[in-house]
Amino acid sequence: MLTVCLLFFITGLPISYYSARHGLDIDLLTRGAGFGYLGSTITSLIYASFTFIFFAIEAVILASALNALLGIPLALGYFLCAMAVIPIVTHGIATISRFQVGTQNIWLVLQLTALLVVIVHESDKLGDWTQFTPLHLPDSGEFNILLFGAAASVFFALVAQIGEQVDYLRFMPEKTEQNKKRWWFWLTLAGPGWVIPGVIKMLLGSFLAYLAISQGMSFELATDPTQMYQRVFYYLTQSPGVSLLLAALMVILSQMKINVTNAYAGSIAWSNFFSRLT
Numbered sequence: 001m002l003t004v005c006l007l008f009f010i011t012g013l014p015i016s017y018y019s020a021r022h023g024l025d026i027d028l029l030t031r032g033a034g035f036g037y038l039g040s041t042i043t044s045l046i047y048a049s050f051t052f053i054f055f056a057i058e059a060v061i062l063a064s065a066l067n068a069l070l071g072i073p074l075a076l077g078y079f080l081c082a083m084a085v086i087p088i089v090t091h092g093i094a095t096i097s098r099f100q101v102g103t104q105n106i107w108l109v110l111q112l113t114a115l116l117v118v119i120v121h122e123s124d125k126l127g128d129w130t131q132f133t134p135l136h137l138p139d140s141g142e143f144n145i146l147l148f149g150a151a152a153s154v155f156f157a158l159v160a161q162i163g164e165q166v167d168y169l170r171f172m173p174e175k176t177e178q179n180k181k182r183w184w185f186w187l188t189l190a191g192p193g194w195v196i197p198g199v200i201k202m203l204l205g206s207f208l209a210y211l212a213i214s215q216g217m218s219f220e221l222a223t224d225p226t227q228m229y230q231r232v233f234y235y236l237t238q239s240p241g242v243s244l245l246l247a248a249l250m251v252i253l254s255q256m257k258i259n260v261t262n263a264y265a266g267s268i269a270w271s272n273f274f275s276r277l278t
Helices: 001-023 027-070 073-082 092-130 145-169 180-190 192-214 227-239 240-277
Strands: none
Touching: 001 027, 001 145, 001 180, 001 192, 027 073, 027 145, 027 227, 027 240, 073 192, 073 240, 092 192, 092 227, 092 240, 145 180, 145 240, 180 192, 192 227, 227 240
16 A cells, blocks of 8 residues: 555656646646647546446445445436535536535544544554465465565556546646745645545545454455444444444444545546547
């Protein structure tokens, strides 16, 4: 996680800079980087396909939360989760920004509360987590370049996330002598800096999955965020119902915030691809 996120930061910084400096989306950046007209058409297709994959993954997680909380069948949940973002996205970046800002405080409170609860109640298991060795992978207790590569390849799928950051960064105000310090701070944080909260959440998720697996939960359930966070919030509430409600709210907010961005970025990428193709 740390290695891949470091590479994301290094490669994402120049992309973010030129996007914010010149107001360019990822499609126009690829043309300026030497891919040309046809090349940028292909890169738009690749990027658009990534946003579809991300959109589907997040909708699956969101549907599982609705299933756990309300008993909504998964097939219906997939449909509802996909449709829910359309009214927000079709109203453009101003409505998307209002949605993101409006949900930010409650999302932060839930996320930080979960992190604090884990630190207070489970910090003694951190050492066991770093030494965790699955029974079917006895070599994973030591450094193994093949296992390292296999794990890294999973995270490398997130490399396209910088394109979604760029779709916001292109609206950055012009850099001046008066605002250059603030400009660079927010550029770094909102651009390649997405990996900072990203890697914290990935590490937390892996720790929560380890805790669930070590207590006998199946691998499939242990990687379900709703199951993860329900266990965390149970420490806080001592109520299965309330902990499930908080966990589902946390997951629903997270997935909606992510998928609104996926849909917006994807719509731009698909539009670019089809306009070039025709």
